[in-house]
Amino acid sequence: MKTIAKKIDEICRVSKQGLTPKSVVDDLMQVLFNALVGEGLFRLAFPSGDLRVDSSFYRELDQYRADPEAWERLGDIAEDYLLLMKSRDPFTDLVGSLYSQIRLNIKWGQFLTPWPVATGLTGFHNIDLRDGKHILFGDTGGCGAGTLLLAQLQDLYERQPARLRQVHVVALDIDWHMVIMSTVQIVYPLLACNIELGSFRNYCGHGIIDYDRPTPAMTFIPDLKNWKAFHEQRDMKDETFFL
16 A cells, blocks of 8 residues: 555656645546446456446546646556455455555545444444345445445455345445445455445435435446345345444
8 A cells, every 4th residue: 555655646746737645546546436337347247237327427537638647657556456455355445544544534634434443343233144134234324435334344245255145235425536435445346356245336415415316326236136136025124234
C-alpha cells in the first residue's frame, strides 16, 4: 500500500490538472468500476448470471486526454491495486488502508470504519449459517467504502465458503464516490477468486429520505436460478440483518 500511496503523490506532482490525492483515489476507483461495466469479466466468471449497471455511474475520465502521463500512471496504480487485492485474503478492505496511508480521513473529514473495528464487530452479528436458508444483510445507513460489509463477508467466507451463494448483500450511500468504492471492493474479490455470492445490490441515495426510491447503481447476480430461489423463500424476517 505504501507503493500505491507514493505513486498517487507522484501523479499529483506531474499532473496538469492540479490533482489531489482524494481526486486520484476517486479516479482510480472509477477506472476499476468502468472495467466492471463491460460485461466481459462478469460473463467469463458467471455465465448464468445477470449484471445490471446504471449508466450514470459509468463516467469517462475525459480530463486525462490532455494529461497522458497522469493517465498512464493511473493505469499503473490500477494494476498495482488489483495485484495487491489478489495477494490478500478475499474481502480485505484496501481502500480504508489507503485512506489512512495518505491521511485522507483527516484532510477530508471522511472517517472510514477501521478494519480492526469492522472485523471485531462480526462476532456480535450472529448470522447463522447452519439451516441452509438464504440470508439477506446489508449496510443501508451509509456503507462508505463497504468496510463493515467486507468484514462480515470475510467472516462468513472463512466459516462456510460454500454458503456464500445463499448470502445476499445490500449497500447504500448518499455519496456516489463511496458507492463506486464499495462496489469495487466487494465485486472484484468475487471475480478474482471465483466466489459465487448470492447477490450484491448497491444503491445511491439518502438512507432515510430516499429509502423507498434510491438509485440502483449495480445489481450483481451470479446465478439467476439461485436468485429466483431467494425470492421464492417465503419468510425472510429471521434471515434479514442490517449492519
